[in-house]
Amino acid sequence: MKRRQLVAACAAVAAAWSTPRASAQAYPERPIKIYQGFAPGGNADAIARxxxxxxxKTLGQPIVVEAQSGAGGTIAAATVARARPDGYTLLLATGGHAVAGALYNTLPYKSVADFEMISTVTYFPFLIxxxxxxxxxxxxxxxAAARAAPGTVAYGTAGVGSTHHLAGELLAKMAAASMLHVPYRGDAAALTALLGGDIPFIVAPPTAVMSNILAGKLRAIATTGPQRxxxxxxxxxxxxxxxxxxDVRSWAGLMAPARTPRPIVERLQAETQRALQSAAVRQRLEEMGGEARxxxxxxxKTMVSREVDKWTQVVADAKIPRQ
Known part of the structure; x- marks a missing residue:
């Protein structure tokens, strides 16, 4: 009896160790879901799709995109962080993922440790x-005006704690200037204020302002990335x-729950790289102001960690209340 129990126990241990490998080799066997934390039809949704x-096309299974909007993308991130680490639940994270890690006192996940990074997808600058x-x-x-009269030069953004806002705070810090932040409820509201003459300038992503720039209603005076x-x-x-x-750029990239088997992460990374070589994908990302990368x-992982550290320091220096 003892011999049978020992054999059974050894078999159970062997099965436990072999299952992830076998699962990774067969992956994927069913559709994969990508969660994104913003409104359907927005940039994050379009990038994920x-x-x-x-x-x-090459994974052999459909990838379904689901919007789980709210709280700056943290609801979707929490869903993925607590999902089963089997490669079937992914997150399309954006630059807001790092900002949330810097801005929120408590999150139901750790911005880096609770995820397996797969690959970045795109980077795009903001426009002033x-x-x-x-x-x-x-x-x-x-x-010059901000230095001459501290706190009187105002700029608008999509809201307190947005990447746009922190881009302005970092600019003020690095330029040794003092500016007044005016938050609006989203890019559309900030754009309306600028067109109406209520605010002298705004920080916004290209997709929010390019149509008005091309129409001659607005002018960009600076881009926030390291190159034009x-x-x-x-x-x-x-x-x-x-x-x-x-250098302030937003980004988007794919993540999986922590402890997702490495072979699955490597497969997804390879497929992401292949997708980014597609002319159609590159064109779509460029239409949204992004660079496929x-x-x-x-x-x-290194990039996200540095972003969290950078924005944590900006939040502290600007005395932005942590939420």
């Missing part, structure tokens, strides 16, 4: 935009205009 559709009728020709004028944005190649970066080292899981 564009990449997911292409990945599904004025009304077309504004006399301001460049960012140095704005910063191809969509507006004549607009200089913030760094070019007297703030060296300034993948990464290794390790590179993405």
């Amino acid at each position: 564009a990449v997911g559709l292409e990945m599904g 935009v004025v009304n077309a009728n504004s006399k301001v020709q460049g960012l140095p004028e704005v910063l 944005w191809p969509g507006l190649p004549n607009v200089p970066t913030v760094a070019e205009q007297g703030v060296p080292g300034y 993948g990464s290794t899981p390790e590179e993405m």
